[in-house]
Amino acid sequence: MESNSVTDVVAKQNYLIPITKRPELCFIRGAGHYLFDQHDKGYLDWIQGWAVNTLGHSPEVMQQALIKQSAQLINPSPAFYNQPMLELAEMLCENSRFDQVFFTNSGAEANEGAIKLARKWGQKHKHGAFKIITFQHSFHGRTLATMSATGKEAFAPLFEPKVSGFTKVPYNDLAATESAIDDQTVAVMLELIQGEAGVIPADAEFVAGLDALCKQHNLLLIVDEVQTGIGRTGTLFAYQQYQAEPHIMTLGKGLGGGVPIAAMVIDKAISCFDPGDQGGTYNGNPLMCAVSAAVLQEVLAEGFMAQINRVSEYFCQQLSALAEEFGLGAIRGKGLLLAINTGPFSGPQIVELAREAGLLLNAPREDSLRFMPALTLTETEVDEGIALLAGVLTTLKAAK
Structure with missing residues (x-):
């Protein structure tokens, strides 16, 4: 997209009634588990419209x-x-x-x-x-x-x-x-x-x-x-x-x-x-x-629900390993609506750094992260997201 149509994210936002703090990003397209901004940077999306995009972006x-x-x-x-x-x-x-x-x-x-x-x-x-x-x-x-x-x-x-x-x-x-x-x-x-x-x-x-x-x-x-x-x-x-x-x-x-x-x-x-x-x-x-x-x-469809539960189990295993490594807290939830306590780290700070790294997360509380990926999530995307999150936590741990 030409820069002159998106450079004005800051200026054009003034036409909207401000109801929440938004980063100065303008998402242009989505495909499956990923969103792409005005600079065509890709983000692994574990918010998915707030647990909305059942099958991912633009199935x-x-x-x-x-x-x-x-x-x-x-x-x-x-x-x-x-x-x-x-x-x-x-x-x-x-x-x-x-x-x-x-x-x-x-x-x-x-x-x-x-x-x-x-x-x-x-x-x-x-x-x-x-x-x-x-x-x-x-x-x-x-x-x-x-x-x-x-x-x-x-x-x-x-x-x-x-x-x-x-x-x-x-x-x-x-x-x-x-x-x-x-x-x-x-x-x-x-x-x-x-x-x-x-x-x-x-x-x-x-x-x-x-x-x-x-x-x-x-x-x-x-x-x-x-x-x-x-x-x-x-x-x-x-x-x-x-x-x-x-x-x-x-x-x-x-x-x-x-x-x-x-x-x-x-x-x-x-x-x-x-x-x-x-x-x-x-x-x-x-x-x-x-x-x-x-x-x-x-x-x-046959097998769809079983896949959700298989991936959920794998996701929880990877989150548990992350929790042990970085001193995080309890994992909660069912299926692909999960959360983890952030232990010594700030949830909103993790969200901000993760977004910069290309991972979209939500912190419903100061001390927790919520995961709401598309229900078509696979172990491959779990591994990708966990690696990005581990990188963020490594950075925060080093700064303490």
Whole structure:
């Protein structure tokens, strides 16, 4: 790309509302596990759009689905059925315990829908109950309601007054959850792995206990699988690794493999929206649904999930060796949503130096790194990334 079209990354950024600190890079193209900037420098990408790019950057199956569907039908209006919408809904239900789907454009919007549905169900079937128990350090999105549900401390003072009705309790604490239940409680909502908190999995006993509490008190169990769904944790959905029967599951990120689509998937026994209660201009858009179906077909292919788990085991082994060599801490997570404590080193500093070396990482906390590579990762890319990370840690260790 000619320099005069990218030299102005600094100047042109002034046209954007600043919402986060970004390095002065402009990514031009992506291929598989790699991104390339305005200088054609390549980066091994272990962020992949924030656990979004299920099959990596610009996979052929997504390209073909976009081309084929765009030539056929892009947007008929949400007032009508379209074929990709129906086919994707069937795929999700046939491969889960759920019966019905409402498509959205983002995970936050899917979670907003779950909150609305729970409250509507409480109005109809639980004497107007509306409170939802959520968990400290959780993350459910950036709409006003989902920020209100979120247990992230930094959100607490923002955009007051927030939406009321969310009771936050410590994660993995069943007794605290039970104590928070009252006659106005309608649901419990949780991530099965708290991604933004540093990749903290829910304990098996805790989830089984939540399931039992919800049955005992006639509450809805909502699992936010925006980050964990579509194979990310080594099964199609993370709830399948627990003893639980959630009533609502929300999906996003990996569902579209890089295009904006999300979903709320429910048990039809709690389906209670009346016509006009819920909607959205682009929800169930055939272009996005066709791409999502192509991604899902790949994930459901024979051997795909087994490969995720093989590579995850290898990745954890290499991270363990790195931890032993450099004094790092615990490794957490499932499948290809992993994290490691950074021990004596700063997570954000590692991220910065790794980026300079050609490796894209995320530090959700000062003392941890999060790994969210494409689910097509192989041992070769693991070795490449581990070598780059080891080089960064060697530099930091020498500077101490």
